[in-house]
Amino acid sequence: MNQVATGFRPWSTQVAMAILESKASTLILPNLQTIQKEFGFIPHEAIELVSKVCNVSRADVHGVVSYYTDLRETPAAKVCVKLCVAEACQANGVREFSVAAEQVLGIKLDQHNPGGVELEAVYCLGNCVLGPTALINDTLYGRLTTEQLKAIVETKLENK
Amino acid sequence: MTSIKVFIPQDSASKSVGADQVAIEILKVAAAKNLDIEIIRNGSRGMLWLEPLVEVETKNGRVGFGPVSVSDVQSLIDQDFLNQQTHPLGIGLVDEYPWLKDQQRLTFKRVGVIDPLNIDDYQKFDGLLGLKKALKLTPEEITKLVTESGLRGRGGAGFPAGIKWNTVRVTAADQKYICANADEGDSGTFADRMLMEGDPFTLIEGMTIAAIAVGATQGFIYIRSEYPDAIDKMQTAIKIAREFGWLGESVLSSSYQFDLEVVVGAGSYVCGEETAMLESLEGKRGMVRAKPPLPAVNGLFGKPTVINNVLTLASAPIILNKGAEFYKSYGIGRSLGTQVFQIAGNVKQGGIVELAFGITLEELLNKYALGTHSARPIKAVQIGGPLGAYFPNELFDVQLDYESLLQKGGMLGHGGIVLFDDSVDMGQQARFAMEFCAVESCGKCTPCRIGSTRGVEVIDKILNNENKKENLSLLIDLCETMTDGSLCAMGGLTPLPVRSALKHFADDFGLEKEMANVTT
Ligand SMILES: Cc1cc2nc3c(=O)[nH]c(=O)nc-3n(C[C@H](O)[C@H](O)[C@H](O)COP(=O)(O)O)c2cc1C
Numbered sequence: 001m002n003q004v005a006t007g008f009r010p011w012s013t014q015v016a017m018a019i020l021e022s023k024a025s026t027l028i029l030p031n032l033q034t035i036q037k038e039f040g041f042i043p044h045e046a047i048e049l050v051s052k053v054c055n056v057s058r059a060d061v062h063g064v065v066s067y068y069t070d071l072r073e074t075p076a077a078k079v080c081v082k083l084c085v086a087e088a089c090q091a092n093g094v095r096e097f098s099v100a101a102e103q104v105l106g107i108k109l110d111q112h113n114p115g116g117v118e119l120e121a122v123y124c125l126g127n128c129v130l131g132p133t134a135l136i137n138d139t140l141y142g143r144l145t146t147e148q149l150k151a152i153v154e155t156k157l158e159n160k
Numbered sequence: 161m162t163s164i165k166v167f168i169p170q171d172s173a174s175k176s177v178g179a180d181q182v183a184i185e186i187l188k189v190a191a192a193k194n195l196d197i198e199i200i201r202n203g204s205r206g207m208l209w210l211e212p213l214v215e216v217e218t219k220n221g222r223v224g225f226g227p228v229s230v231s232d233v234q235s236l237i238d239q240d241f242l243n244q245q246t247h248p249l250g251i252g253l254v255d256e257y258p259w260l261k262d263q264q265r266l267t268f269k270r271v272g273v274i275d276p277l278n279i280d281d282y283q284k285f286d287g288l289l290g291l292k293k294a295l296k297l298t299p300e301e302i303t304k305l306v307t308e309s310g311l312r313g314r315g316g317a318g319f320p321a322g323i324k325w326n327t328v329r330v331t332a333a334d335q336k337y338i339c340a341n342a343d344e345g346d347s348g349t350f351a352d353r354m355l356m357e358g359d360p361f362t363l364i365e366g367m368t369i370a371a372i373a374v375g376a377t378q379g380f381i382y383i384r385s386e387y388p389d390a391i392d393k394m395q396t397a398i399k400i401a402r403e404f405g406w407l408g409e410s411v412l413s414s415s416y417q418f419d420l421e422v423v424v425g426a427g428s429y430v431c432g433e434e435t436a437m438l439e440s441l442e443g444k445r446g447m448v449r450a451k452p453p454l455p456a457v458n459g460l461f462g463k464p465t466v467i468n469n470v471l472t473l474a475s476a477p478i479i480l481n482k483g484a485e486f487y488k489s490y491g492i493g494r495s496l497g498t499q500v501f502q503i504a505g506n507v508k509q510g511g512i513v514e515l516a517f518g519i520t521l522e523e524l525l526n527k528y529a530l531g532t533h534s535a536r537p538i539k540a541v542q543i544g545g546p547l548g549a550y551f552p553n554e555l556f557d558v559q560l561d562y563e564s565l566l567q568k569g570g571m572l573g574h575g576g577i578v579l580f581d582d583s584v585d586m587g588q589q590a591r592f593a594m595e596f597c598a599v600e601s602c603g604k605c606t607p608c609r610i611g612s613t614r615g616v617e618v619i620d621k622i623l624n625n626e627n628k629k630e631n632l633s634l635l636i637d638l639c640e641t642m643t644d645g646s647l648c649a650m651g652g653l654t655p656l657p658v659r660s661a662l663k664h665f666a667d668d669f670g671l672e673k674e675m676a677n678v679t680t
């Protein structure tokens with residue numbers, strides 16, 4: 001559970017404070033995005049920190065965290081597959097594809113799996129002709145097959 | 161000998177099917193053959209079924225090959241594609257290709273043609289002419305020209321852009337803002353993304369013109385996080401524009417000041433709604449604000465703010481450059497200029513089709529889409545994103561402009577046209593519309609927040625044959641409550657796909673056509 005996906009720093013209140021100070025923003029969302037970019041998620045301690053920096057209550061900060069799907073309170077996955085399940089991709093068979101994807105990856109849609117592989121449903125990636133399509137750790141793949149998906153995920157698991 | 165120019169798109173759709181790998185392979189094979197080539201990473205021409213589309217410059221123009229895969233590269237170069245162009249993947253001169261030839265590309269003029277971040281290229285293809293013209297006009301003259309051009313918002317609501325700009329212009333304030341809405345959340349739409357990736361300077365130019373017109377000094381481009389490449393390209397383009405003396409203290413050595421910043425969204429469809437976007441730009445939850453006050457009077461941080469869709473702003477440069485008369489010579493009725501249609505879903509030839517308003521859906525399908533990718537018959541077409549109506553074959557003669565679509569019970573939205581073949585279950589599509597609303601609702605109004613969840617349940621009951629008649633009238637009631645009792649179009653328009661599915665595809669709900677008709 002305490003694995004840290006590579007590419008992110010382990011949590012440190014001091015480091016977080018220094019980074020937020022260097023950014024000098026008093027807006028809640030950008031500060032949370034900065035934290036997540038550095039540490040992969042928003043730890044409990046970060047809520048307190050951002051509330052101080054922005055001079056708002058912890059409830060306000062928590063409200064923002066819970067509102068936005070991108071913001072997560074559990075550590076980052078090592079490989080995050082954001083699969084588009086919106087209409088144009090439904091037209092290209094993503095309903096069946098997502099069931100098959102769950103099977104080949106051995107995980108369930110929208111289940112958090114810190115340090116491992118996650119399959120997340122998203123609504124449109126702007127690749128609506130070439131579905132099924134997924135954003136895998138910020139790289140976009142189109143006309144995906146389950147074999148390809150499996151191979152990409154395995155490579156990313158090994159490499160990073 | 162000068163090197164031969166080879167164009168390989170860097171558009172994320174093109175990369176999603178292997179453009180980067182093709183580029184690497186071409187370099188490798190060309191080097192082995194001692195060929196002197198220069199690779200340019202352009203945007204996409206918008207013929208997405210041909211991606212990766214590789215183009216080679218010849219003395220007659222650019223010739224294309226696509227879709228190219230890594231395994232095709234050796235044979236392409238062996239057949240001397242740099243000179244002979246005889247390969248089976250060849251499509252001939254790209255500008256003469258039927259799909260592109262008759263398009264009326266005004267906003268997308270440079271996308272796929274130029275090197276997106278090359279400011280000399282940009283200017284060679286008429287870039288900056290609109291802004292230079294604007295610098296010679298008074299702010300009032302600019303807003304008047306935009307009003308006269310007939311340009312309406314391309315984000316969905318179709319509000320006249322010039323009138324919005326003028327409201328901000330005449331509202332006195334110490335600070336005003338320009339916000340580009342690049343949240344592009346509608347399924348089936350990707351034009352904002354392709355413009356930002358393929359011709360980012362056009363958006364910057366449009367925003368600079370808007371800033372001069374209304375007296376704004378700061379702009380924001382709110383881009384959804386699902387678009388990492390567009391974010392990157394826009395940020396780099398802004399940096400280049402600053403170094404060039406375009407953005408900053410003095411816009412192209414004038415007395416105007418304007419700067420831009422990219423703000424990244426965090427995964428919320430409702431943040432595309434303009435007031436929710438303002439909340440999000442202020443770092444808060446994306447809750448929709450009640451109007452009035454209008455953002456044009458009381459917007460970002462309480463200041464007068466222009467919020468326009470990317471395509472609306474990107475149309476300003478050509479309007480300034482060529483004039484209002486030129487722009488409104490395209491289109492019909494109150495839908496003037498061109499619309500960037502995005503043909504998507506289960507389609508044989510999907511992509512960007514920019515044409516004057518007034519073409520019918522049928523013409524678009526017959527001339528451009530050419531059927532489905534699965535080669536099965538088309539059963540339904542959804543126009544205007546997740547809040548848009550589903551159209552059956554009988555209604556394909558609908559004209560694609562704001563008013564005609566409204567008359568037929570639909571809406572144009574951001575111009576997305578999504579095809580479904582005969583395997584689609586319209587009961588499931590109606591259910592999904594409610595489900596999507598439940599997932600994305602900002603939660604401010606009960607009909608949207610709770611109604612959508614009830615909607616999913618009621619549709620399930622109908623599909624499961626439980627008390628069909630009662631549940632159907634419950635669903636119709638619910639749709640009416642959502643339409644009338646929602647603050648924004650999220651809850652207000654979700655009934656549109658639901659009711660159109662019921663009305664035109666009653667079979668899929670196990671209903672008699674008459675029954676669905678009587679009640680809808
Ligand atoms: C739920 C919802 C989502 C919206 N999403 C977008 C969007 O992604 N992009 C956009 O430009 N407009 C979107 N709009 C429309 C905006 O509220 C607004 O009308 C538009 O940005 C104004 O710019 P325009 O006049 O240039 O179209 C959305 C509206 C609603 C109700």
Ligand code: SF4
Pocket residue numbers: 430448600601602603604605606608609646647648649650651652
């Ligand atoms: S209709 Fe839905 S999304 Fe719009 S304000 Fe109401 S609750 Fe929020």
Ligand code: FES
Pocket residue numbers: 084085086087088089123124125126127128131133346347348349
């Ligand atoms: S609907 Fe799937 S990428 Fe747009």
